[in-house]
Amino acid sequence: MPFIPHTEDDIRTMLEAIGAPDIDALFDEIPANLRAPGLPGVPPALNEMEVGRLLAGFATRDGRPLNFIGAGAYEHHIPSAVWAIVTRGEFYSAYTPYQAEASQGTLQLLYEYQTMMASLTALDISNASLYDGASGLAEACLMAVRANRKSKSQRILLPAALNPTYRDVVQVIAGNQNIAFELLPYDQKGGQTLVSALEPYSGQDITAVVLQQPNFFGTLEDADAATDWAHANNALLIGVVNPTSLAVLKPPGQWGRLGADIAVGDGQPLGVPLSSGGPYFGFMATRTEHVRQMPGRIIGRTLDLDGKPGFTLTLQAREQHIRRSKATSNICTNQGLLVTAATIYMSLLGARGLAQVAGTSMQRTQQLVDALTRVPGVRLAFDRPRFHEAVLLLDRPVKPVLEALARRGIVGGADISARYPSLGNALLVCATETRTLADIDTYAQALAETMRNSAAAA
Amino acid sequence: MKAMHEKLIFEHSAPGRSAEAQYPQVPVEAPIPAALRRAGAPLLPEVSELQAVRHFTRLSQLNFSIDTHFYPLGSCTMKYNPKACNQYAMLPELLNRHPLAPESTGQGILQILYELQEMLKEVTGMRGVSLTPMAGAQGEFAGVAMIRAYHKARKDLARVEIIVPDAAHGTNPATATMCGCTVKEIPTLPNGDIDLDSLRAAVGPQTAGIMLTNPSTIGVFERHIDDLRRIVHEAGGLLYYDGANLNAILGKVRPGDMGFDVIHMNLHKTFSTPHGGGGPGSGAVGVSERLLPFMPVPIVGSDGDRYRWLDEKDLPQTIGRLSGFMGNTGVLLRAYIYMRMLGRDGMQRVSEFATLNSNYLAARLRAAGFELAYPERRASHEFIVTLRREAHEWGTNAMDFAKRLLDYGFHAPTTYFPLLVPECLLIEPTETESKEELDAFVDAMIAIRREAETEPDKLKGAPWTLPVRRLDDVRAAKQLDLTWKAA
Numbered sequence: 001m002p003f004i005p006h007t008e009d010d011i012r013t014m015l016e017a018i019g020a021p022d023i024d025a026l027f028d029e030i031p032a033n034l035r036a037p038g039l040p041g042v043p044p045a046l047n048e049m050e051v052g053r054l055l056a057g058f059a060t061r062d063g064r065p066l067n068f069i070g071a072g073a074y075e076h077h078i079p080s081a082v083w084a085i086v087t088r089g090e091f092y093s094a095y096t097p098y099q100a101e102a103s104q105g106t107l108q109l110l111y112e113y114q115t116m117m118a119s120l121t122a123l124d125i126s127n128a129s130l131y132d133g134a135s136g137l138a139e140a141c142l143m144a145v146r147a148n149r150k151s152k153s154q155r156i157l158l159p160a161a162l163n164p165t166y167r168d169v170v171q172v173i174a175g176n177q178n179i180a181f182e183l184l185p186y187d188q189k190g191g192q193t194l195v196s197a198l199e200p201y202s203g204q205d206i207t208a209v210v211l212q213q214p215n216f217f218g219t220l221e222d223a224d225a226a227t228d229w230a231h232a233n234n235a236l237l238i239g240v241v242n243p244t245s246l247a248v249l250k251p252p253g254q255w256g257r258l259g260a261d262i263a264v265g266d267g268q269p270l271g272v273p274l275s276s277g278g279p280y281f282g283f284m285a286t287r288t289e290h291v292r293q294m295p296g297r298i299i300g301r302t303l304d305l306d307g308k309p310g311f312t313l314t315l316q317a318r319e320q321h322i323r324r325s326k327a328t329s330n331i332c333t334n335q336g337l338l339v340t341a342a343t344i345y346m347s348l349l350g351a352r353g354l355a356q357v358a359g360t361s362m363q364r365t366q367q368l369v370d371a372l373t374r375v376p377g378v379r380l381a382f383d384r385p386r387f388h389e390a391v392l393l394l395d396r397p398v399k400p401v402l403e404a405l406a407r408r409g410i411v412g413g414a415d416i417s418a419r420y421p422s423l424g425n426a427l428l429v430c431a432t433e434t435r436t437l438a439d440i441d442t443y444a445q446a447l448a449e450t451m452r453n454s455a456a457a458a
Numbered sequence: 459m460k461a462m463h464e465k466l467i468f469e470h471s472a473p474g475r476s477a478e479a480q481y482p483q484v485p486v487e488a489p490i491p492a493a494l495r496r497a498g499a500p501l502l503p504e505v506s507e508l509q510a511v512r513h514f515t516r517l518s519q520l521n522f523s524i525d526t527h528f529y530p531l532g533s534c535t536m537k538y539n540p541k542a543c544n545q546y547a548m549l550p551e552l553l554n555r556h557p558l559a560p561e562s563t564g565q566g567i568l569q570i571l572y573e574l575q576e577m578l579k580e581v582t583g584m585r586g587v588s589l590t591p592m593a594g595a596q597g598e599f600a601g602v603a604m605i606r607a608y609h610k611a612r613k614d615l616a617r618v619e620i621i622v623p624d625a626a627h628g629t630n631p632a633t634a635t636m637c638g639c640t641v642k643e644i645p646t647l648p649n650g651d652i653d654l655d656s657l658r659a660a661v662g663p664q665t666a667g668i669m670l671t672n673p674s675t676i677g678v679f680e681r682h683i684d685d686l687r688r689i690v691h692e693a694g695g696l697l698y699y700d701g702a703n704l705n706a707i708l709g710k711v712r713p714g715d716m717g718f719d720v721i722h723m724n725l726h727k728t729f730s731t732p733h734g735g736g737g738p739g740s741g742a743v744g745v746s747e748r749l750l751p752f753m754p755v756p757i758v759g760s761d762g763d764r765y766r767w768l769d770e771k772d773l774p775q776t777i778g779r780l781s782g783f784m785g786n787t788g789v790l791l792r793a794y795i796y797m798r799m800l801g802r803d804g805m806q807r808v809s810e811f812a813t814l815n816s817n818y819l820a821a822r823l824r825a826a827g828f829e830l831a832y833p834e835r836r837a838s839h840e841f842i843v844t845l846r847r848e849a850h851e852w853g854t855n856a857m858d859f860a861k862r863l864l865d866y867g868f869h870a871p872t873t874y875f876p877l878l879v880p881e882c883l884l885i886e887p888t889e890t891e892s893k894e895e896l897d898a899f900v901d902a903m904i905a906i907r908r909e910a911e912t913e914p915d916k917l918k919g920a921p922w923t924l925p926v927r928r929l930d931d932v933r934a935a936k937q938l939d940l941t942w943k944a945a
Contacts, residue, residue, distance in 0.1 A: 001804070001807055001811075002799060002800065002804055003537075003538055003540060003800075003804075003889075003890050004807055004811050004889055004890065005890070005891070005892040005893075006811060006814075006892070006893065010892070010893040011814070013893070014814055014815075014818040014893060015814070017818055017821045017822060017825075018814075018817045018818055018821045019821070020817070023810045023811075023813070023814055026810075026813045026814060026817055026836060027710050027711075027809075027813065027836075028836065029678070029679045029681055029835070029836045030679055030707070030710060030711050031681065031683070031684060033684075034683070034684075034711045034715055034716055035710065035711055036583070036709060036710060036711055036712050036715060038709060038802065038806060039580055039581060039709050039802045039805055039806065040580075040802065041576070041577070041579075041580035041802075042577050042580050042581065042797070042801065042802040042805060043577075043798065043801060043802065044801045044802060044803070045798075045799060045800055045801025045802075045803065045804050046798050046799055046801070047799070048540075048542045048799065051542060051546065051795055051798050051799050052542065052545075052546055054798065055546040055547075055549060055552075055795065056546075056549065057566075058552075058566030058567065058569065058570055059549040059550075059551035059552050059566060060551065060566075061565055061566040062551045062552070062555060062563060062564055062565065062566040062567055063551060063563065064550065064551055064554060065559065065563050067554070067556050067559065069556045069558050069559065071558055072782050072783070073556060073557055073558075073782070073783065075554070075556070077480070077481070079477070079479075079480045079507070081507060081510065081511050083548070084511075085511065085514045085515060085518065087544055088515070088518045089523050089524070089525025089526065090518035090519060090521040090523045090525065090526060091518050091521065091523070091734070091735055092523070092525070092539065092544070092732045092734060093523040093524035093525045093536075093538075093539050093732055093733065094521045094522065094523040094524070094733065094734075094735045095529070095531060095534055095536060095733040095735065095736065096733070096735070096736035096737075097735065097736065098531075098872075099522070099860065099861075099864060099869060099870050100926075100929050101861065101864055101921050101924040101925070101926050101927070101928065101929065102521070102522035102527075102864050102869055102870075102921075102924060103520075103521055103522065103735070104517075104520040104521070104924075104925045104926060105516075105517040105518050105519065105520035105521035106517075106521055106735040106736070108464065108466070108517055108520070109514070109517050109735075111466075111940075111941075111942070112466060112467050112468070112942070114940055114941050115468070115501065115941040115942045116500070116501070116502055116503075118940075118941045119500040119501035119502070119941075120500045120502070122500075124941070125938075125940045125941060126940075126941070128736070129737070131592040131593060131596060131738075131781065132592065132781050132782050133782055134779075134781055134782035135592070135596070135780065135781060135782075142636075163782070165779060165782050165783075166782065168778055168779045169778070169779050169780060169781065169782065171778065172603070172754075172777060172778035172779060172780060173599070173636070173780070176603065176606065176636065176637045176638035177636070177638050178638070220490070220491070220494050223494070224493065246496065246500065247496070247499075247500065248488040248490055248495065248496055249490060249494055249495070249496055250493075250494050250495060250496050250497070251496060251500070254496070254497060266782060273553040273554065273788075274553070274554055274555060274556050274557065275552070275553055275555070275787055275788040276552070276555045276556075276557050276564065276567050276783075276784070276787040276788075277557030277781070277782070277783030277784040277785065277787045278557075278592065278738070278781065278782075278783060278784070278785055278786040278787050278788060278789075279592070279737075279738035279740075279786035279787075279788050279789055280782070281737075281738075288938070291938065291940070297736065298940060299940070300934040300935070300938060300939055300940055301934070301939040301940075301942075302929050302930045302931070302933045302934035302937075302939070303929070303930050303933060304926040304927040304928060304929050304930070305919065305927040305928050305930075306927050308926060308927070309926075310925070310926035310929045311929075312929045312931055312934050314931070314934040314935050314938070314940075315935055315938075316935075317935075319628075320595070320628040320629050320631075320632035321627075321628040321629075321875070322628070323628075323632070324628045324631040324632060324641075325631035325632060325634060325635045325641040326635070327628070327632040327635070329632065329636070330595040330598065330599060330629045330632035330633040330635075330636050331593070331595055332593065332594065332595045332628075332629050333593045333594060333595070333726070333733075333736060333737040333738075333739040334593070334736055334737045335592075335734075335736075335737040335738045336733075336734045336735035336736030336737045336738075337732065337734025337735060337737065337738060338734075338737075338738060340514075340734070340735060343467075343514075344510060344514050346502050346503070347467050347502070347503040347505060347510045347513070347514075348476075348477040348480050348505075348507060348510050349476070349477070349480055349481055349502070350476040350477070350502045350503060350504050350505075351499040351500050351501075351502045351504075352476055352481075352499075353476055353477070353478075353480055353481035354481075354500075354502065355488070355499075356481045356482050356483070356485075356486060357481050357482070358488055359486030359487065359488035360481075360482045360484070360486050362486075362488050362489065362490075363486050366489075385489070385490065385491055385494070402560055403560060403562065406559075406560045406562050406563050407562075411556055411559040411560065411563060414558045433481070433482050
């Protein structure tokens with residue numbers, strides 16, 4: 001029996017100890033009319049060799065196209081050591097460290113992670129992770145409502161240049177608690193959120209302002225001005241950030257005169273593979289004064305009975321298993337294994353390596369933009385400084401172009417036309433340090449031919 | 459020789475050192491305007507690749523895990539995670555696929571997810587499945603949000619109260635609050651069943667639904683589920699099934715057949731995806747006919763032999779999106795591989811041997827003099843021992859037993875949950891443990907009980923042999939030390 005160790009003798013001895021005639025008798029409290037007649041709709045078992053063949057077939061069908069999409073998930077080099085260690089059974093098959101003494105490995109790693117994330121965001125403290133960046137922002141909005149005691153309005157301003165899926169998720173998760181979200185427009189020429197759009201709200205009761213840096217278009221925002229405006233109007237500032245960028249960009253804790261109040265984002269760029277969308281992890285950092293409003297697990301260092309330092313889950317009085325309906329969030333299991341990957345990744349790269357990854361990605365994206373905008377019918381949407389993504393405008397619908405590129409083994413970017421109709425035919429592209437100049441050249445040539453062919457066809 | 463202590467990674471750092479094989483070496487100056495540039499480097503380690511590998515390998519050795527220890531943590535289903543599930547989920551093509559890549563480049567992964575949806579429908583008896591929730595608690599959120607959306611769509615706006623048994627997992631009431639609902643607790647009878655009279659008194663035009671785990675968190679099957687369903691449905695409420703304990707009933711009874719309207723499954727419990735030191739989980743949801751329009755998106759649909767994502771355009775009444783993309787795909791892959799390896803018969807064996815192990819362990823502990831919380835009931839895949847006598851007579855409580863078990867090389871069962879049983883251990887052995895392992899656990903419990911009687915300090919001071927002794931949680935919460943600072 002796969003994964004079940006019992007021999008016939010074991011089964012007999014165990015049933016005798018229980019005093020049951022057979023295994024089926026152990027289900028005798030289930031009303032007979034509800035008993036299922038088995039699971040005929042599930043296929044028969046495969047052994048490991050067969051399942052391996054099956055999965056290899058699926059994988060081969062999908063292949064390995066050359067990827068130029070970012071849009072919230074970024075392809076970076078992942079050092080071999082990261083997943084070699086992450087998949088060790090001692091990390092992979094342990095659970096939430098409820099028994100601290102038997103989980104010091106996971107707990108110390110999470111404490112190291114919290115230290116790294118607090119420093120990367122330039123804030124005081126970090127939690128031990130949330131599910132992903134999008135749901136993390138929803139949690140940050142709920143937290144801001146609890147933390148900003150000066151505000152009664154539950155009004156939160158979201159930029160239109162924030163990742164639109166994040167907007168959707170925030171609405172779904174926080175929307176049931178009577179929070180009103182209002183949209184801040186972006187500059188059609190530069191792609192940055194207009195700080196002047198905040199002016200109409202001056203003097204009003206606003207709970208929080210959200211700002212994404214770099215924003216969904218890759219454009220760099222004027223984070224200082226937005227942060228100072230928020231604080232001048234008794235609002236909290238929530239920064240949504242890309243962790244790779246923080247090696248070179250001003251981190252949330254340094255925004256404006258006082259710094260952002262909460263930083264969240266998706267930790268995927270830190271050693272987590274794209275994997276069709278997950279699992280990734282969300283990170284959250286804040287100032288010490290807000291720690292009791294923060295959702296999720298938090299690890300603290302303390303002393304044991306002998307006065308020796310050790311690590312434990314702390315501030316559990318915030319959490320669902322203690323506070324139940326009054327908890328800061330319902331989150332329980334989070335994304336521990338991905339945080340393990342990120343902690344090892346950050347240890348291997350260090351500040352210098354992360355800055356090199358960020359800088360090289362910016363350079364590659366600039367080279368990509370230069371190459372693609374030389375193709376007739378392609379131009380750059382925004383002229384402001386950017387990080388490692390850019391919006392291109394095509395002279396025709398994006399989707400057929402992307403499909404034609406996909407047939408040539410190129411995943412050419414994200415079609416954002418439907419989410420931003422005022423932009424027209426808009427394509428969001430990204431190149432990280434993993435793309436070579438030859439890759440960029442391959443893409444540019446394929447795009448030129450695709451555009452030529454479809455023009456000819458039209 | 460196993461590590462017993464390991465310095466912080468920052469204490470291994472030396473300025474200028476790094477793992478230079480891991481990033482581009484051509485110096486680049488990021489073209490960032492001065493006003494947007496970071497001032498001062500972040501505090502990240504400066505270590506060689508070997509130093510990092512050794513540090514994190516040593517840290518791993520400070521953990522208990524399924525691969526190294528029996529881990530009978532009740533309600534968590536700590537079963538063996540087959541290595542094939544990880545290996546084949548990490549094929550490069552699957553690992554490197556961008557979530558927004560065209561569907562034409564992802565027919566393989568989409569077919570896997572589609573088939574997983576179909577298998578989960580069969581296993582649960584539900585009409586539709588959405589894989590997108592990223593953990594059990596998010597599955598709960600999706601479930602309650604769908605219940606709310608259902609009542610709202612019917613203009614039945616007064617239904618905002620969720621009924622929760624007092625034995626429920628803490629995420630249930632917390633979820634109800636997050637969905638903007640109020641919570642009403644109802645009591646459990648001394649025999650472990652829900653008090654139906656209290657339920658009858660609790661339901662009304664304000665009832666949105668009830669959240670139930672069956673078998674319940676006290677490890678027994680709710681025998682009057684038919685009556686319970688009738689009471690809630692007749693009052694206009696819906697039934698939510700918390701799938702935390704699905705391992706107990708796989709192939710034996712299906713939530714859909716019990717009349718539940720919505721269920722979440724913890725794929726990291728029943729379907730053996732790794733717990734990862736606290737995630738990632740995966741909380742797929744299944745729904746009955748009437749909740750189909752409200753399922754969270756995206757969902758995989760099939761047009762004949764082509765697979766595609768169904769989104770807001772296909773389900774205009776959806777509660778919406780819960781994640782940046784499509785949930786924890788890598789976890790779903792592992793669950794798929796596990797289910798294919800078990801097949802229809804293997805899945806039934808899961809509940810059979812999980813229940814056999816649980817009842818055997820319960821019978822042996824009872825014979826050894828331990829008090830079961832519900833001795834007259836059949837154990838499901840887990841059961842509760844109450845140590846109130848040991849606490850009363852010798853002053854050794856459930857936490858002391860738990861910590862002493864660590865010295866004996868066993869991860870402790872869940873302690874002090876559910877809250878309504880005093881000094882309790884919630885014990886879930888799972889189907890993948892051998893009789894020898896269970897017998898060794900019983901021997902340890904007997905030995906600890908003897909110590910409790912003769913040398914109680916051995917328990918109160920435990921653990922003695924782990925990397926640290928019992929930790930000062932009060933100090934941790936009062937003198938917050940959440941990040942390391944250079945001296």
